[in-house]
Amino acid sequence: MRNIIPALIGIGACCAAAGANAQTIDWQVFAEPFVSTAHAQSIDWQKVDETLGRKPAVTDDVHRYGFPRSDLTVTLDGVTIKPALALGGWVAFKPVHDGVMAMGDLVLLEPEINPVMMKMIASGLQITAVHNHLLRASPATFYMHIAGHGDPIKIATAIRDGLAESKTPLKVTAPATPPPAPDLDTAQLDQIIGVKGKATGGVYQFNVPRRDPISQEGMQLSPGAPLGLAIGINFQPTGAGKAAITGDFVLTSEEVNPVIMELRTHGIDVTALHSHMLDEQPRLFFMHFWANDDAVKLAKGLRAALDKTASSKS
Incomplete structure:
Protein backbone atom coordinates (compact mmCIF):
# COMPACT_ATOMS: atom_id res chain seq x y z
CA MET A 1 0.00 0.00 0.00
CA HIS A 39 -9.39 -12.83 -2.90
CA ALA A 40 -6.37 -14.20 -1.03
CA GLN A 41 -8.28 -13.75 2.20
CA SER A 42 -11.40 -15.44 0.79
CA ILE A 43 -9.56 -18.57 -0.41
CA ASP A 44 -9.83 -21.60 1.88
CA TRP A 45 -6.09 -22.24 2.00
CA GLN A 46 -6.51 -25.00 4.59
CA LYS A 47 -8.60 -26.93 2.07
CA VAL A 48 -5.93 -26.42 -0.59
CA ASP A 49 -3.30 -27.65 1.89
CA GLU A 50 -5.37 -30.74 2.69
CA THR A 51 -5.95 -31.49 -0.99
CA LEU A 52 -2.24 -31.33 -1.77
CA GLY A 53 -1.24 -33.06 1.47
CA ARG A 54 1.34 -30.51 2.58
CA LYS A 55 1.87 -27.00 3.91
CA PRO A 56 3.13 -24.24 1.61
CA ALA A 57 5.86 -21.67 1.87
CA VAL A 58 4.02 -18.33 1.78
CA THR A 59 5.63 -15.22 0.27
CA ASP A 60 3.36 -12.17 0.12
CA ASP A 61 0.19 -13.56 -1.55
CA VAL A 62 1.86 -16.57 -3.23
CA HIS A 63 1.48 -20.05 -1.72
CA ARG A 64 4.14 -22.45 -3.00
CA TYR A 65 3.94 -26.21 -2.44
CA GLY A 66 6.99 -28.45 -2.79
CA PHE A 67 6.91 -31.92 -4.39
CA PRO A 68 10.48 -33.18 -4.07
CA ARG A 69 11.33 -36.52 -5.67
CA SER A 70 12.74 -37.96 -2.47
CA ASP A 71 11.88 -41.41 -3.82
CA LEU A 72 14.57 -41.21 -6.52
CA THR A 73 18.30 -41.87 -6.37
CA VAL A 74 19.75 -39.87 -9.26
CA THR A 75 23.47 -39.66 -9.95
CA LEU A 76 25.39 -37.39 -12.29
CA ASP A 77 29.17 -37.47 -12.79
CA GLY A 78 29.49 -39.49 -9.60
CA VAL A 79 27.37 -37.07 -7.53
CA THR A 80 24.19 -38.33 -5.86
CA ILE A 81 21.80 -35.45 -6.39
CA LYS A 82 19.88 -34.22 -3.36
CA PRO A 83 16.24 -33.28 -4.05
CA ALA A 84 16.99 -29.64 -3.16
CA LEU A 85 19.69 -29.48 -5.83
CA ALA A 86 17.67 -30.46 -8.90
CA LEU A 87 14.73 -32.73 -8.01
CA GLY A 88 12.45 -30.28 -6.22
CA GLY A 89 9.12 -30.15 -8.05
CA TRP A 90 6.75 -27.37 -7.00
CA VAL A 91 3.41 -25.66 -7.67
CA ALA A 92 2.62 -22.03 -6.78
CA PHE A 93 -0.80 -20.38 -6.40
CA LYS A 94 -1.29 -16.62 -6.78
CA PRO A 95 -4.75 -15.11 -6.11
CA VAL A 96 -6.41 -13.27 -9.01
CA HIS A 97 -9.85 -11.70 -9.41
CA ASP A 98 -11.56 -14.99 -10.36
CA GLY A 99 -9.67 -17.53 -8.27
CA VAL A 100 -5.98 -18.28 -8.61
CA MET A 101 -3.29 -18.37 -11.23
CA ALA A 102 -1.25 -21.55 -10.75
CA MET A 103 2.06 -22.55 -12.25
CA GLY A 104 4.52 -25.27 -11.47
CA ASP A 105 7.41 -27.53 -12.42
CA LEU A 106 7.04 -31.27 -11.81
CA VAL A 107 9.94 -33.75 -11.81
CA LEU A 108 9.14 -36.95 -13.69
CA LEU A 109 10.75 -40.08 -15.06
CA GLU A 110 10.26 -40.77 -18.77
CA PRO A 111 7.50 -43.42 -18.37
CA GLU A 112 5.55 -41.04 -16.11
CA ILE A 113 5.36 -38.13 -18.57
CA ASN A 114 2.37 -39.06 -20.71
CA PRO A 115 0.17 -40.61 -17.98
CA VAL A 116 0.62 -37.46 -15.87
CA MET A 117 0.11 -35.22 -18.90
CA MET A 118 -3.14 -36.92 -19.92
CA LYS A 119 -4.55 -36.67 -16.40
CA MET A 120 -3.58 -33.00 -16.15
CA ILE A 121 -5.08 -31.91 -19.46
CA ALA A 122 -8.26 -33.96 -18.81
CA SER A 123 -8.67 -31.84 -15.66
CA GLY A 124 -8.29 -28.56 -17.55
CA LEU A 125 -4.66 -27.76 -16.74
CA GLN A 126 -2.23 -26.54 -19.40
CA ILE A 127 1.11 -28.14 -20.18
CA THR A 128 3.52 -25.31 -21.01
CA ALA A 129 6.81 -27.23 -21.39
CA VAL A 130 8.37 -30.69 -21.11
CA HIS A 131 12.15 -31.00 -21.23
CA ASN A 132 15.39 -31.94 -19.51
CA HIS A 133 17.32 -29.73 -17.09
CA LEU A 134 20.34 -32.04 -16.72
CA LEU A 135 22.52 -34.16 -19.01
CA ARG A 136 24.01 -37.59 -18.29
CA ALA A 137 21.91 -38.11 -15.15
CA SER A 138 20.94 -41.69 -14.29
CA PRO A 139 18.04 -42.25 -14.32
CA ALA A 140 17.18 -39.41 -16.68
CA THR A 141 14.73 -36.92 -15.21
CA PHE A 142 12.34 -34.65 -17.07
CA TYR A 143 10.50 -31.52 -16.03
CA MET A 144 6.87 -30.78 -16.86
CA HIS A 145 5.75 -27.19 -16.48
CA ILE A 146 2.04 -26.68 -15.88
CA ALA A 147 -0.38 -23.77 -15.61
CA GLY A 148 -3.95 -23.31 -14.45
CA HIS A 149 -6.44 -20.52 -13.81
CA GLY A 150 -9.62 -20.69 -11.76
CA ASP A 151 -10.92 -22.40 -8.64
CA PRO A 152 -7.99 -23.26 -6.32
CA ILE A 153 -9.54 -26.46 -4.96
CA LYS A 154 -10.24 -27.80 -8.44
CA ILE A 155 -6.70 -26.97 -9.55
CA ALA A 156 -5.21 -28.57 -6.43
CA THR A 157 -7.29 -31.70 -7.03
CA ALA A 158 -6.16 -31.86 -10.66
CA ILE A 159 -2.52 -31.59 -9.60
CA ARG A 160 -2.89 -34.26 -6.94
CA ASP A 161 -4.68 -36.63 -9.31
CA GLY A 162 -2.12 -36.00 -12.03
CA LEU A 163 0.83 -36.68 -9.74
CA ALA A 164 -0.86 -39.88 -8.59
CA GLU A 165 -0.03 -41.23 -12.07
CA SER A 166 3.64 -40.98 -11.09
CA LYS A 167 5.58 -42.20 -8.07
CA THR A 168 5.94 -38.67 -6.71
CA PRO A 169 5.49 -38.94 -2.92
CA LEU A 170 2.04 -37.54 -2.07
CA LYS A 171 2.55 -37.86 1.68
CA VAL A 172 5.12 -35.72 3.47
CA THR A 173 7.48 -37.57 5.76
CA ALA A 174 10.02 -35.69 7.85
CA PRO A 175 13.61 -36.96 7.62
CA ALA A 176 14.77 -39.01 10.60
CA THR A 177 17.57 -36.49 11.20
CA PRO A 178 17.85 -33.01 9.70
CA PRO A 179 20.55 -32.70 7.03
CA PRO A 180 23.79 -31.05 8.16
CA ALA A 181 24.56 -27.49 7.16
CA PRO A 182 26.33 -27.34 3.79
CA ASP A 183 30.10 -27.68 4.29
CA LEU A 184 30.91 -24.54 2.30
CA ASP A 185 32.14 -21.02 2.98
CA THR A 186 28.64 -19.64 2.59
CA ALA A 187 29.62 -16.11 3.69
CA GLN A 188 32.09 -15.91 0.80
CA LEU A 189 29.54 -17.35 -1.62
CA ASP A 190 27.01 -14.71 -0.48
CA GLN A 191 29.56 -11.98 -1.09
CA ILE A 192 30.44 -13.21 -4.58
CA ILE A 193 26.89 -13.92 -5.80
CA GLY A 194 25.66 -10.65 -4.27
CA VAL A 195 22.57 -11.92 -2.45
CA LYS A 196 22.05 -13.88 0.75
CA GLY A 197 21.62 -17.61 0.19
CA LYS A 198 19.87 -20.13 2.41
CA ALA A 199 20.52 -23.74 3.38
CA THR A 200 17.77 -26.18 2.37
CA GLY A 201 18.02 -29.96 2.47
CA GLY A 202 21.82 -29.98 2.56
CA VAL A 203 22.04 -27.57 -0.40
CA TYR A 204 22.92 -23.86 -0.39
CA GLN A 205 20.42 -22.01 -2.59
CA PHE A 206 20.32 -18.53 -4.12
CA ASN A 207 17.38 -16.72 -5.71
CA VAL A 208 18.54 -13.66 -7.65
CA PRO A 209 15.59 -11.50 -8.74
CA ARG A 210 15.38 -9.75 -12.07
CA ARG A 211 14.96 -5.99 -12.08
CA ASP A 212 12.40 -5.83 -14.89
CA PRO A 213 8.70 -6.54 -14.24
CA ILE A 214 7.29 -9.74 -15.74
CA SER A 215 3.60 -10.12 -16.55
CA GLN A 216 1.20 -12.76 -17.81
CA GLU A 217 -2.46 -12.33 -18.81
CA GLY A 218 -2.09 -8.64 -17.95
CA MET A 219 -1.01 -9.34 -14.34
CA GLN A 220 2.41 -8.66 -12.90
CA LEU A 221 3.99 -11.90 -11.70
CA SER A 222 5.26 -10.82 -8.33
CA PRO A 223 6.97 -11.88 -6.14
CA GLY A 224 9.10 -13.58 -8.78
CA ALA A 225 11.08 -16.14 -6.78
CA PRO A 226 8.20 -18.39 -5.60
CA LEU A 227 6.73 -18.25 -9.11
CA GLY A 228 9.96 -19.56 -10.63
CA LEU A 229 10.99 -16.23 -12.15
CA ALA A 230 14.16 -15.51 -10.20
CA ILE A 231 17.55 -16.80 -11.28
CA GLY A 232 18.09 -19.97 -9.25
CA ILE A 233 21.58 -21.14 -8.25
CA ASN A 234 22.18 -24.20 -6.06
CA PHE A 235 25.41 -25.50 -4.47
CA GLN A 236 25.66 -29.07 -3.15
CA PRO A 237 28.94 -29.77 -1.32
CA THR A 238 31.01 -32.62 -2.79
CA GLY A 239 33.99 -32.42 -0.40
CA ALA A 240 37.28 -30.53 -0.05
CA GLY A 241 35.69 -27.15 -0.81
CA LYS A 242 34.09 -28.39 -4.02
CA ALA A 243 30.43 -28.25 -4.96
CA ALA A 244 28.09 -29.45 -7.66
CA ILE A 245 26.10 -26.52 -9.03
CA THR A 246 22.94 -26.36 -11.05
CA GLY A 247 19.90 -24.13 -11.46
CA ASP A 248 18.60 -21.83 -14.14
CA PHE A 249 19.21 -18.35 -15.46
CA VAL A 250 16.05 -16.41 -16.39
CA LEU A 251 16.95 -14.40 -19.48
CA THR A 252 15.64 -12.11 -22.16
CA SER A 253 16.68 -12.95 -25.71
CA GLU A 254 19.57 -10.49 -25.86
CA GLU A 255 21.07 -11.92 -22.66
CA VAL A 256 21.17 -15.56 -23.80
CA ASN A 257 24.45 -15.70 -25.71
CA PRO A 258 26.46 -13.37 -23.45
CA VAL A 259 25.53 -15.63 -20.52
CA ILE A 260 26.43 -18.77 -22.49
CA MET A 261 29.85 -17.26 -23.23
CA GLU A 262 30.53 -16.45 -19.57
CA LEU A 263 29.43 -19.85 -18.30
CA ARG A 264 31.49 -21.79 -20.83
CA THR A 265 34.52 -19.52 -20.34
CA HIS A 266 34.41 -20.39 -16.62
CA GLY A 267 34.09 -24.15 -17.16
CA ILE A 268 30.36 -24.40 -16.44
CA ASP A 269 28.33 -26.63 -18.78
CA VAL A 270 25.13 -25.31 -20.34
CA THR A 271 22.73 -28.25 -20.18
CA ALA A 272 19.43 -26.82 -21.51
CA LEU A 273 17.94 -23.67 -23.03
CA HIS A 274 14.17 -23.38 -23.41
CA SER A 275 10.95 -21.66 -22.37
CA HIS A 276 8.88 -22.50 -19.28
CA MET A 277 5.74 -20.47 -20.08
CA LEU A 278 3.67 -19.63 -23.15
CA ASP A 279 2.61 -15.98 -23.04
CA GLU A 280 4.72 -14.06 -20.52
CA GLN A 281 5.95 -10.54 -21.22
CA PRO A 282 8.78 -9.96 -21.88
CA ARG A 283 9.54 -13.34 -23.49
CA LEU A 284 11.86 -15.29 -21.22
CA PHE A 285 14.34 -18.10 -21.77
CA PHE A 286 15.61 -20.45 -19.07
CA MET A 287 19.20 -21.65 -19.20
CA HIS A 288 20.23 -24.61 -17.02
CA PHE A 289 23.81 -25.38 -16.09
CA TRP A 290 26.04 -27.90 -14.32
CA ALA A 291 29.56 -28.14 -12.90
CA ASN A 292 31.39 -29.86 -10.05
CA ASP A 293 34.49 -27.93 -9.01
CA ASP A 294 35.88 -25.55 -6.41
CA ALA A 295 32.85 -23.73 -5.02
CA VAL A 296 34.45 -20.27 -4.89
CA LYS A 297 35.80 -20.60 -8.43
CA LEU A 298 32.33 -21.59 -9.69
CA ALA A 299 30.69 -18.73 -7.78
CA LYS A 300 32.96 -16.26 -9.56
CA GLY A 301 31.98 -17.73 -12.91
CA LEU A 302 28.30 -17.48 -12.01
CA ARG A 303 28.80 -13.88 -10.90
CA ALA A 304 30.37 -13.05 -14.27
CA ALA A 305 27.32 -14.53 -15.96
CA LEU A 306 24.94 -12.66 -13.65
CA ASP A 307 26.67 -9.42 -14.64
CA LYS A 308 25.36 -10.00 -18.19
CA THR A 309 21.76 -9.97 -16.94
CA ALA A 310 19.30 -7.40 -15.59
CA SER A 311 19.45 -8.97 -12.15
CA SER A 312 19.54 -7.39 -8.72
CA LYS A 313 22.11 -7.37 -5.97
CA SER A 314 21.02 -6.99 -2.35
Whole structure:
Protein backbone atom coordinates (compact mmCIF):
# COMPACT_ATOMS: atom_id res chain seq x y z
CA MET A 1 0.00 0.00 0.00
CA ARG A 2 2.90 2.38 0.74
CA ASN A 3 4.04 1.86 -2.85
CA ILE A 4 0.59 2.46 -4.34
CA ILE A 5 -0.18 5.78 -2.63
CA PRO A 6 2.79 7.68 -4.15
CA ALA A 7 1.91 6.20 -7.53
CA LEU A 8 -1.67 7.48 -7.25
CA ILE A 9 -0.46 10.92 -6.19
CA GLY A 10 1.93 11.02 -9.13
CA ILE A 11 -0.75 9.95 -11.60
CA GLY A 12 -3.15 12.51 -10.19
CA ALA A 13 -0.62 15.28 -10.59
CA CYS A 14 0.09 14.30 -14.18
CA CYS A 15 -3.61 14.16 -15.02
CA ALA A 16 -4.23 17.57 -13.47
CA ALA A 17 -1.38 19.07 -15.44
CA ALA A 18 -2.82 17.63 -18.64
CA GLY A 19 -6.35 18.79 -17.88
CA ALA A 20 -7.59 15.22 -17.52
CA ASN A 21 -10.51 14.28 -15.29
CA ALA A 22 -11.06 11.22 -13.13
CA GLN A 23 -13.52 9.70 -15.58
CA THR A 24 -10.74 9.14 -18.13
CA ILE A 25 -8.51 7.15 -15.76
CA ASP A 26 -8.64 3.37 -15.61
CA TRP A 27 -8.67 3.01 -11.83
CA GLN A 28 -8.84 -0.80 -12.15
CA VAL A 29 -5.07 -0.80 -12.59
CA PHE A 30 -4.68 0.59 -9.08
CA ALA A 31 -7.45 -1.52 -7.56
CA GLU A 32 -5.89 -4.84 -8.67
CA PRO A 33 -3.55 -5.22 -5.64
CA PHE A 34 -6.51 -4.66 -3.29
CA VAL A 35 -8.66 -7.11 -5.28
CA SER A 36 -5.87 -9.71 -5.10
CA THR A 37 -5.57 -9.24 -1.34
CA ALA A 38 -9.32 -9.62 -0.87
CA HIS A 39 -9.39 -12.83 -2.90
CA ALA A 40 -6.37 -14.20 -1.03
CA GLN A 41 -8.28 -13.75 2.20
CA SER A 42 -11.40 -15.44 0.79
CA ILE A 43 -9.56 -18.57 -0.41
CA ASP A 44 -9.83 -21.60 1.88
CA TRP A 45 -6.09 -22.24 2.00
CA GLN A 46 -6.51 -25.00 4.59
CA LYS A 47 -8.60 -26.93 2.07
CA VAL A 48 -5.93 -26.42 -0.59
CA ASP A 49 -3.30 -27.65 1.89
CA GLU A 50 -5.37 -30.74 2.69
CA THR A 51 -5.95 -31.49 -0.99
CA LEU A 52 -2.24 -31.33 -1.77
CA GLY A 53 -1.24 -33.06 1.47
CA ARG A 54 1.34 -30.51 2.58
CA LYS A 55 1.87 -27.00 3.91
CA PRO A 56 3.13 -24.24 1.61
CA ALA A 57 5.86 -21.67 1.87
CA VAL A 58 4.02 -18.33 1.78
CA THR A 59 5.63 -15.22 0.27
CA ASP A 60 3.36 -12.17 0.12
CA ASP A 61 0.19 -13.56 -1.55
CA VAL A 62 1.86 -16.57 -3.23
CA HIS A 63 1.48 -20.05 -1.72
CA ARG A 64 4.14 -22.45 -3.00
CA TYR A 65 3.94 -26.21 -2.44
CA GLY A 66 6.99 -28.45 -2.79
CA PHE A 67 6.91 -31.92 -4.39
CA PRO A 68 10.48 -33.18 -4.07
CA ARG A 69 11.33 -36.52 -5.67
CA SER A 70 12.74 -37.96 -2.47
CA ASP A 71 11.88 -41.41 -3.82
CA LEU A 72 14.57 -41.21 -6.52
CA THR A 73 18.30 -41.87 -6.37
CA VAL A 74 19.75 -39.87 -9.26
CA THR A 75 23.47 -39.66 -9.95
CA LEU A 76 25.39 -37.39 -12.29
CA ASP A 77 29.17 -37.47 -12.79
CA GLY A 78 29.49 -39.49 -9.60
CA VAL A 79 27.37 -37.07 -7.53
CA THR A 80 24.19 -38.33 -5.86
CA ILE A 81 21.80 -35.45 -6.39
CA LYS A 82 19.88 -34.22 -3.36
CA PRO A 83 16.24 -33.28 -4.05
CA ALA A 84 16.99 -29.64 -3.16
CA LEU A 85 19.69 -29.48 -5.83
CA ALA A 86 17.67 -30.46 -8.90
CA LEU A 87 14.73 -32.73 -8.01
CA GLY A 88 12.45 -30.28 -6.22
CA GLY A 89 9.12 -30.15 -8.05
CA TRP A 90 6.75 -27.37 -7.00
CA VAL A 91 3.41 -25.66 -7.67
CA ALA A 92 2.62 -22.03 -6.78
CA PHE A 93 -0.80 -20.38 -6.40
CA LYS A 94 -1.29 -16.62 -6.78
CA PRO A 95 -4.75 -15.11 -6.11
CA VAL A 96 -6.41 -13.27 -9.01
CA HIS A 97 -9.85 -11.70 -9.41
CA ASP A 98 -11.56 -14.99 -10.36
CA GLY A 99 -9.67 -17.53 -8.27
CA VAL A 100 -5.98 -18.28 -8.61
CA MET A 101 -3.29 -18.37 -11.23
CA ALA A 102 -1.25 -21.55 -10.75
CA MET A 103 2.06 -22.55 -12.25
CA GLY A 104 4.52 -25.27 -11.47
CA ASP A 105 7.41 -27.53 -12.42
CA LEU A 106 7.04 -31.27 -11.81
CA VAL A 107 9.94 -33.75 -11.81
CA LEU A 108 9.14 -36.95 -13.69
CA LEU A 109 10.75 -40.08 -15.06
CA GLU A 110 10.26 -40.77 -18.77
CA PRO A 111 7.50 -43.42 -18.37
CA GLU A 112 5.55 -41.04 -16.11
CA ILE A 113 5.36 -38.13 -18.57
CA ASN A 114 2.37 -39.06 -20.71
CA PRO A 115 0.17 -40.61 -17.98
CA VAL A 116 0.62 -37.46 -15.87
CA MET A 117 0.11 -35.22 -18.90
CA MET A 118 -3.14 -36.92 -19.92
CA LYS A 119 -4.55 -36.67 -16.40
CA MET A 120 -3.58 -33.00 -16.15
CA ILE A 121 -5.08 -31.91 -19.46
CA ALA A 122 -8.26 -33.96 -18.81
CA SER A 123 -8.67 -31.84 -15.66
CA GLY A 124 -8.29 -28.56 -17.55
CA LEU A 125 -4.66 -27.76 -16.74
CA GLN A 126 -2.23 -26.54 -19.40
CA ILE A 127 1.11 -28.14 -20.18
CA THR A 128 3.52 -25.31 -21.01
CA ALA A 129 6.81 -27.23 -21.39
CA VAL A 130 8.37 -30.69 -21.11
CA HIS A 131 12.15 -31.00 -21.23
CA ASN A 132 15.39 -31.94 -19.51
CA HIS A 133 17.32 -29.73 -17.09
CA LEU A 134 20.34 -32.04 -16.72
CA LEU A 135 22.52 -34.16 -19.01
CA ARG A 136 24.01 -37.59 -18.29
CA ALA A 137 21.91 -38.11 -15.15
CA SER A 138 20.94 -41.69 -14.29
CA PRO A 139 18.04 -42.25 -14.32
CA ALA A 140 17.18 -39.41 -16.68
CA THR A 141 14.73 -36.92 -15.21
CA PHE A 142 12.34 -34.65 -17.07
CA TYR A 143 10.50 -31.52 -16.03
CA MET A 144 6.87 -30.78 -16.86
CA HIS A 145 5.75 -27.19 -16.48
CA ILE A 146 2.04 -26.68 -15.88
CA ALA A 147 -0.38 -23.77 -15.61
CA GLY A 148 -3.95 -23.31 -14.45
CA HIS A 149 -6.44 -20.52 -13.81
CA GLY A 150 -9.62 -20.69 -11.76
CA ASP A 151 -10.92 -22.40 -8.64
CA PRO A 152 -7.99 -23.26 -6.32
CA ILE A 153 -9.54 -26.46 -4.96
CA LYS A 154 -10.24 -27.80 -8.44
CA ILE A 155 -6.70 -26.97 -9.55
CA ALA A 156 -5.21 -28.57 -6.43
CA THR A 157 -7.29 -31.70 -7.03
CA ALA A 158 -6.16 -31.86 -10.66
CA ILE A 159 -2.52 -31.59 -9.60
CA ARG A 160 -2.89 -34.26 -6.94
CA ASP A 161 -4.68 -36.63 -9.31
CA GLY A 162 -2.12 -36.00 -12.03
CA LEU A 163 0.83 -36.68 -9.74
CA ALA A 164 -0.86 -39.88 -8.59
CA GLU A 165 -0.03 -41.23 -12.07
CA SER A 166 3.64 -40.98 -11.09
CA LYS A 167 5.58 -42.20 -8.07
CA THR A 168 5.94 -38.67 -6.71
CA PRO A 169 5.49 -38.94 -2.92
CA LEU A 170 2.04 -37.54 -2.07
CA LYS A 171 2.55 -37.86 1.68
CA VAL A 172 5.12 -35.72 3.47
CA THR A 173 7.48 -37.57 5.76
CA ALA A 174 10.02 -35.69 7.85
CA PRO A 175 13.61 -36.96 7.62
CA ALA A 176 14.77 -39.01 10.60
CA THR A 177 17.57 -36.49 11.20
CA PRO A 178 17.85 -33.01 9.70
CA PRO A 179 20.55 -32.70 7.03
CA PRO A 180 23.79 -31.05 8.16
CA ALA A 181 24.56 -27.49 7.16
CA PRO A 182 26.33 -27.34 3.79
CA ASP A 183 30.10 -27.68 4.29
CA LEU A 184 30.91 -24.54 2.30
CA ASP A 185 32.14 -21.02 2.98
CA THR A 186 28.64 -19.64 2.59
CA ALA A 187 29.62 -16.11 3.69
CA GLN A 188 32.09 -15.91 0.80
CA LEU A 189 29.54 -17.35 -1.62
CA ASP A 190 27.01 -14.71 -0.48
CA GLN A 191 29.56 -11.98 -1.09
CA ILE A 192 30.44 -13.21 -4.58
CA ILE A 193 26.89 -13.92 -5.80
CA GLY A 194 25.66 -10.65 -4.27
CA VAL A 195 22.57 -11.92 -2.45
CA LYS A 196 22.05 -13.88 0.75
CA GLY A 197 21.62 -17.61 0.19
CA LYS A 198 19.87 -20.13 2.41
CA ALA A 199 20.52 -23.74 3.38
CA THR A 200 17.77 -26.18 2.37
CA GLY A 201 18.02 -29.96 2.47
CA GLY A 202 21.82 -29.98 2.56
CA VAL A 203 22.04 -27.57 -0.40
CA TYR A 204 22.92 -23.86 -0.39
CA GLN A 205 20.42 -22.01 -2.59
CA PHE A 206 20.32 -18.53 -4.12
CA ASN A 207 17.38 -16.72 -5.71
CA VAL A 208 18.54 -13.66 -7.65
CA PRO A 209 15.59 -11.50 -8.74
CA ARG A 210 15.38 -9.75 -12.07
CA ARG A 211 14.96 -5.99 -12.08
CA ASP A 212 12.40 -5.83 -14.89
CA PRO A 213 8.70 -6.54 -14.24
CA ILE A 214 7.29 -9.74 -15.74
CA SER A 215 3.60 -10.12 -16.55
CA GLN A 216 1.20 -12.76 -17.81
CA GLU A 217 -2.46 -12.33 -18.81
CA GLY A 218 -2.09 -8.64 -17.95
CA MET A 219 -1.01 -9.34 -14.34
CA GLN A 220 2.41 -8.66 -12.90
CA LEU A 221 3.99 -11.90 -11.70
CA SER A 222 5.26 -10.82 -8.33
CA PRO A 223 6.97 -11.88 -6.14
CA GLY A 224 9.10 -13.58 -8.78
CA ALA A 225 11.08 -16.14 -6.78
CA PRO A 226 8.20 -18.39 -5.60
CA LEU A 227 6.73 -18.25 -9.11
CA GLY A 228 9.96 -19.56 -10.63
CA LEU A 229 10.99 -16.23 -12.15
CA ALA A 230 14.16 -15.51 -10.20
CA ILE A 231 17.55 -16.80 -11.28
CA GLY A 232 18.09 -19.97 -9.25
CA ILE A 233 21.58 -21.14 -8.25
CA ASN A 234 22.18 -24.20 -6.06
CA PHE A 235 25.41 -25.50 -4.47
CA GLN A 236 25.66 -29.07 -3.15
CA PRO A 237 28.94 -29.77 -1.32
CA THR A 238 31.01 -32.62 -2.79
CA GLY A 239 33.99 -32.42 -0.40
CA ALA A 240 37.28 -30.53 -0.05
CA GLY A 241 35.69 -27.15 -0.81
CA LYS A 242 34.09 -28.39 -4.02
CA ALA A 243 30.43 -28.25 -4.96
CA ALA A 244 28.09 -29.45 -7.66
CA ILE A 245 26.10 -26.52 -9.03
CA THR A 246 22.94 -26.36 -11.05
CA GLY A 247 19.90 -24.13 -11.46
CA ASP A 248 18.60 -21.83 -14.14
CA PHE A 249 19.21 -18.35 -15.46
CA VAL A 250 16.05 -16.41 -16.39
CA LEU A 251 16.95 -14.40 -19.48
CA THR A 252 15.64 -12.11 -22.16
CA SER A 253 16.68 -12.95 -25.71
CA GLU A 254 19.57 -10.49 -25.86
CA GLU A 255 21.07 -11.92 -22.66
CA VAL A 256 21.17 -15.56 -23.80
CA ASN A 257 24.45 -15.70 -25.71
CA PRO A 258 26.46 -13.37 -23.45
CA VAL A 259 25.53 -15.63 -20.52
CA ILE A 260 26.43 -18.77 -22.49
CA MET A 261 29.85 -17.26 -23.23
CA GLU A 262 30.53 -16.45 -19.57
CA LEU A 263 29.43 -19.85 -18.30
CA ARG A 264 31.49 -21.79 -20.83
CA THR A 265 34.52 -19.52 -20.34
CA HIS A 266 34.41 -20.39 -16.62
CA GLY A 267 34.09 -24.15 -17.16
CA ILE A 268 30.36 -24.40 -16.44
CA ASP A 269 28.33 -26.63 -18.78
CA VAL A 270 25.13 -25.31 -20.34
CA THR A 271 22.73 -28.25 -20.18
CA ALA A 272 19.43 -26.82 -21.51
CA LEU A 273 17.94 -23.67 -23.03
CA HIS A 274 14.17 -23.38 -23.41
CA SER A 275 10.95 -21.66 -22.37
CA HIS A 276 8.88 -22.50 -19.28
CA MET A 277 5.74 -20.47 -20.08
CA LEU A 278 3.67 -19.63 -23.15
CA ASP A 279 2.61 -15.98 -23.04
CA GLU A 280 4.72 -14.06 -20.52
CA GLN A 281 5.95 -10.54 -21.22
CA PRO A 282 8.78 -9.96 -21.88
CA ARG A 283 9.54 -13.34 -23.49
CA LEU A 284 11.86 -15.29 -21.22
CA PHE A 285 14.34 -18.10 -21.77
CA PHE A 286 15.61 -20.45 -19.07
CA MET A 287 19.20 -21.65 -19.20
CA HIS A 288 20.23 -24.61 -17.02
CA PHE A 289 23.81 -25.38 -16.09
CA TRP A 290 26.04 -27.90 -14.32
CA ALA A 291 29.56 -28.14 -12.90
CA ASN A 292 31.39 -29.86 -10.05
CA ASP A 293 34.49 -27.93 -9.01
CA ASP A 294 35.88 -25.55 -6.41
CA ALA A 295 32.85 -23.73 -5.02
CA VAL A 296 34.45 -20.27 -4.89
CA LYS A 297 35.80 -20.60 -8.43
CA LEU A 298 32.33 -21.59 -9.69
CA ALA A 299 30.69 -18.73 -7.78
CA LYS A 300 32.96 -16.26 -9.56
CA GLY A 301 31.98 -17.73 -12.91
CA LEU A 302 28.30 -17.48 -12.01
CA ARG A 303 28.80 -13.88 -10.90
CA ALA A 304 30.37 -13.05 -14.27
CA ALA A 305 27.32 -14.53 -15.96
CA LEU A 306 24.94 -12.66 -13.65
CA ASP A 307 26.67 -9.42 -14.64
CA LYS A 308 25.36 -10.00 -18.19
CA THR A 309 21.76 -9.97 -16.94
CA ALA A 310 19.30 -7.40 -15.59
CA SER A 311 19.45 -8.97 -12.15
CA SER A 312 19.54 -7.39 -8.72
CA LYS A 313 22.11 -7.37 -5.97
CA SER A 314 21.02 -6.99 -2.35
